[in-house]
Amino acid sequence: MRKNIILCGVGGQGTVLASRLISAAAMARGLPVMSAETIGMAQRGGSVFSHLRIGEGIYSPMIARGEADLILGFEPGEAVRMLPWLKEGGQAVVSARPVMPVTSTLSGAAYSAEEMIAYLKEKVANLTIVDTEKALNDVGSPKVLNLILLGAALHAGALGFDETEMRDAILARIPPKFHELNLRALSWAGQQQAAK
Amino acid sequence: MHTEFLMGNEAIAMGAIAAGVNLVCGYPGTPSTEVLETVAKHRPEGTYVEWSVNEKTAMEMAGGAAYGGARALVTMKQMGLNVASDPLMCLSYIGVKGGLVVLVADDPGPISSQTEQDTRRFAAFAKVPVFDPSSAQEAYDMIQEAFALSEAYGMPVFLRPTTRVSHGYASIRVKDPEEYTRTVPEGFVKDSRRWVIFPRLSYQNHIKIEQRNERLAEAFSASPRNFILPAEGKMKDCRRGIATGGFSYTYAMEAREQAGAFPLLKIGNPYPFPEGKAVEFLKDLDEVLCIEELDPVIEQALIYVCGKYGLKTRILGKQTGHMPTAGENTRDSVADAIRLFLGLKAVKPAEDTPPALPVRPPVLCAGCPHRASFYAVKQAMKGQKTIFCGDIGCYTLGNAQPLDMVDTCLCMGAGLGIAQATSHLEPDTACFAFVGDSTFFASAIPGVVNAVYNQASFTLIVLDNSTTAMTGHQPHPGTGRTMMGEIVHCISIENILKGIGVETVETVDPLNHALAVETVRRVSALPGVKAIIFKSPCVVLARPQGRVTIDPEKCIGCRKCIREIGCPGLSFDGKKAVVDPAQCTGCSLCSQICPVQAIAGGEIHA
Ligand code: SF4
Numbered sequence: 001m002r003k004n005i006i007l008c009g010v011g012g013q014g015t016v017l018a019s020r021l022i023s024a025a026a027m028a029r030g031l032p033v034m035s036a037e038t039i040g041m042a043q044r045g046g047s048v049f050s051h052l053r054i055g056e057g058i059y060s061p062m063i064a065r066g067e068a069d070l071i072l073g074f075e076p077g078e079a080v081r082m083l084p085w086l087k088e089g090g091q092a093v094v095s096a097r098p099v100m101p102v103t104s105t106l107s108g109a110a111y112s113a114e115e116m117i118a119y120l121k122e123k124v125a126n127l128t129i130v131d132t133e134k135a136l137n138d139v140g141s142p143k144v145l146n147l148i149l150l151g152a153a154l155h156a157g158a159l160g161f162d163e164t165e166m167r168d169a170i171l172a173r174i175p176p177k178f179h180e181l182n183l184r185a186l187s188w189a190g191q192q193q194a195a196k
Numbered sequence: 197m198h199t200e201f202l203m204g205n206e207a208i209a210m211g212a213i214a215a216g217v218n219l220v221c222g223y224p225g226t227p228s229t230e231v232l233e234t235v236a237k238h239r240p241e242g243t244y245v246e247w248s249v250n251e252k253t254a255m256e257m258a259g260g261a262a263y264g265g266a267r268a269l270v271t272m273k274q275m276g277l278n279v280a281s282d283p284l285m286c287l288s289y290i291g292v293k294g295g296l297v298v299l300v301a302d303d304p305g306p307i308s309s310q311t312e313q314d315t316r317r318f319a320a321f322a323k324v325p326v327f328d329p330s331s332a333q334e335a336y337d338m339i340q341e342a343f344a345l346s347e348a349y350g351m352p353v354f355l356r357p358t359t360r361v362s363h364g365y366a367s368i369r370v371k372d373p374e375e376y377t378r379t380v381p382e383g384f385v386k387d388s389r390r391w392v393i394f395p396r397l398s399y400q401n402h403i404k405i406e407q408r409n410e411r412l413a414e415a416f417s418a419s420p421r422n423f424i425l426p427a428e429g430k431m432k433d434c435r436r437g438i439a440t441g442g443f444s445y446t447y448a449m450e451a452r453e454q455a456g457a458f459p460l461l462k463i464g465n466p467y468p469f470p471e472g473k474a475v476e477f478l479k480d481l482d483e484v485l486c487i488e489e490l491d492p493v494i495e496q497a498l499i500y501v502c503g504k505y506g507l508k509t510r511i512l513g514k515q516t517g518h519m520p521t522a523g524e525n526t527r528d529s530v531a532d533a534i535r536l537f538l539g540l541k542a543v544k545p546a547e548d549t550p551p552a553l554p555v556r557p558p559v560l561c562a563g564c565p566h567r568a569s570f571y572a573v574k575q576a577m578k579g580q581k582t583i584f585c586g587d588i589g590c591y592t593l594g595n596a597q598p599l600d601m602v603d604t605c606l607c608m609g610a611g612l613g614i615a616q617a618t619s620h621l622e623p624d625t626a627c628f629a630f631v632g633d634s635t636f637f638a639s640a641i642p643g644v645v646n647a648v649y650n651q652a653s654f655t656l657i658v659l660d661n662s663t664t665a666m667t668g669h670q671p672h673p674g675t676g677r678t679m680m681g682e683i684v685h686c687i688s689i690e691n692i693l694k695g696i697g698v699e700t701v702e703t704v705d706p707l708n709h710a711l712a713v714e715t716v717r718r719v720s721a722l723p724g725v726k727a728i729i730f731k732s733p734c735v736v737l738a739r740p741q742g743r744v745t746i747d748p749e750k751c752i753g754c755r756k757c758i759r760e761i762g763c764p765g766l767s768f769d770g771k772k773a774v775v776d777p778a779q780c781t782g783c784s785l786c787s788q789i790c791p792v793q794a795i796a797g798g799e800i801h802a
Pocket residue numbers: 562563564743744763764765766775779780781782783784785786787798
């Protein structure tokens with residue numbers, strides 16, 4: 001298996017933990033993993049990304065343009081920003097909810113998530129848009145967007161790992177008092193599919 | 197041996213532990229910070245770890261430990277090496293008995309630094325050998341070799357990762373605890389002819405250092421850290437080669453997989469430069485493209501080698517306009533440069549016009565007390581001639597709109613000097629220097645002494661959030677916690693200031709807006725040096741669980757709350773202000789600003 005995944009969003013959204021969970025699943029399968037992410041000032045509300053590469057014969061943790069198999073977008077505009085890295089025919093799983101940059105709140109210049117999502121729909125055939133508002137409400141916590149998106153990617157068949165592997169990663173990597181909440185968030189997308 | 201998924205900095209820390217390190221000290225600085233934190237987390241019995249007050253002290257500590265035969269590691273970012281350069285330069289001449297590894301993380305881009313200085317260059321300046329890792333695995337292996345080399349030659353040795361090496365993760369092979377080296381230092385042995393630096397001793401040692409470095413260059417040529425990958429396959433007769441080192445090596449190797457196996461020289465020890473290995477690489481090539489970040493160190497070394505050994509190879513890179521002179525390399529920039537150099541067809545990216553993307557500069561967190569401090573000073577000083585000298589830390593972000601409260605930012609502690617100079621030359625200006633608590637201890641105290649002694653007139657604002665926030669919340673002398681896990685006496689900023697002779701020192705909660713404004717007005721009007729300590733914990737550490745709500749019935753949509761403080765927890769839905777419950781901490785600064793009391797809840801600051 002060889003897989004290149006980009007996770008992107010806004011500092012503070014929890015992209016790093018999501019990246020770490022996928023890495024843990026890959027490690028558990030005995031696959032070599034490399035990753036790279038934004039650490040430092042940008043974590044204070046700036047654009048952040050994680051590059052994650054799984055498989056043999058990889059030299060660099062960084063993904064080249066047109067090389068990502070999957071973009072996990074925690075924010076629609078940030079997903080658009082990373083789109084040049086998606087390979088032809090690649091898959092994207094994106095949260096519908098925008099995070100308003102302070103600059104546009106201040107200037108009153110509207111930043112439209114709809115425009116971003118329309119663009120994604122035009123460019124990415126294999127696209128899953130996650131209704132974040134509903135998901136967070138259903139799960140009952142504003143802080144688990146990362147696990148909701150991981151679950152959505154899982155159920156869209158985009159991760160290359162199954163639910164048991166991801167559950168094991170959560171159990172191994174997250175403190176026990178958060179297990180229940182995070183597992184619930186992981187299975188949300190599956191339940192939506194089942195309900196349909 | 198077993199496999200672990202480690203960040204580059206964690207790998208360096210585990211490598212140091214495997215090498216039997218006895219003492220680790222440093223000062224936090226992105227991208228170096230996690231090295232020391234990881235050692236502290238896995239601290240073996242008998243190993244001493246501390247966050248020192250600044251890099252100079254840390255370097256002196258590490259040097260002292262190595263005088264006694266210990267293995268010592270000192271960690272910092274590249275800017276920190278400037279602070280520590282005085283003891284380092286002298287340590288280079290004096291030498292050590294044990295092992296001294298100086299870990300300096302460089303930051304191409306720069307991503308979170310003021311300069312793009314190159315520690316490989318500093319290594320040559322200080323005559324100290326340097327290891328330049330390309331990956332977490334190599335960093336893990338190199339730090340162990342660096343300790344051995346340092347001990348064998350009695351000299352400090354640099355390990356210089358860059359941001360992507362330090363912060364990249366990889367599954368790497370690491371030793372089991374049974375395989376770790378154990379170091380039992382002999383202890384300090386009196387020998388003033390060895391440990392007291394005098395001009396005559398420096399002269400004698402200088403001769404020895406130059407001879408030693410020639411031998412090291414030869415040893416590095418024979419070391420597997422500096423190697424040649426010959427041309428293969430369809431590239432077999434290729435007379436163009438790539439010379440690279442550091443993280444760029446990984447980009448070059450990815451390009452080599454795709455473009456074909458061109459000849460490649462990897463430099464893992466840029467100083468003393470492995471000339472022998474370079475000659476072997478250059479002699480059959482017409483042209484070599486150098487791919488590296490920051491300074492053209494390999495490039496200039498190869499040009500020097502060509503001159504010295506009479507080689508005709510043309511050396512291309514930053515100096516010939518073939519590579520960018522500043523900023524980070526990327527997978528794509530390196531692949532493109534190599535294709536162009538080898539005369540291969542360029543890979544054209546798809547033409548496309550995405551919708552305009554939002555700019556997202558970093559901002560102070562929702563509920564950050566620095567926002568309240570800056571806003572209070574801004575309100576208090578409205579209409580007056582002022583200079584607001586900022587400093588290095590989260591609070592540099594006070595420069596962003598709408599606060600716009602940082603007029604200068606140079607290096608750690610410099611705001612005090614700039615404010616003082618202005619106060620002497622422009623007496624009609626109200627001068628302010630803002631400094632964080634960690635920065636206060638690290639580099640502001642001499643500035644205060646200077647100001648009091650030399651009769652400057654300015655207001656020192658200490659933004660005390662009881663942590664070193666920007667680098668990920670390290671303790672410091674004012675927090676009462678050490679990296680050895682001890683609870684100790686907190687060193688009081690107020691007492692220090694009073695001890696120096698600052699007569700007015702007031703401590704205020706910045707989130708009590710009216711009181712904060714009143715205090716700034718009153719204190720800043722006093723003559724001489726005066727100080728206000730704005731004390732309120734960093735929200736990322738304290739994690740307050742409060743939240744405000746905006747009553748849409750009461751909100752008149754004036755946007756004052758948004759316009760004045762720019763909290764990311766506030767936005768406007770077109771008619772009314774709204775609060776993002778995922779971000780709001782309930783600091784209640786906005787509710788103290790709203791002219792119609794539409795915002796309720798949150799903490800009361802009285
Ligand atoms: S109370 Fe107001 S200023 Fe404070 S964090 Fe919440 S929204 Fe921001």
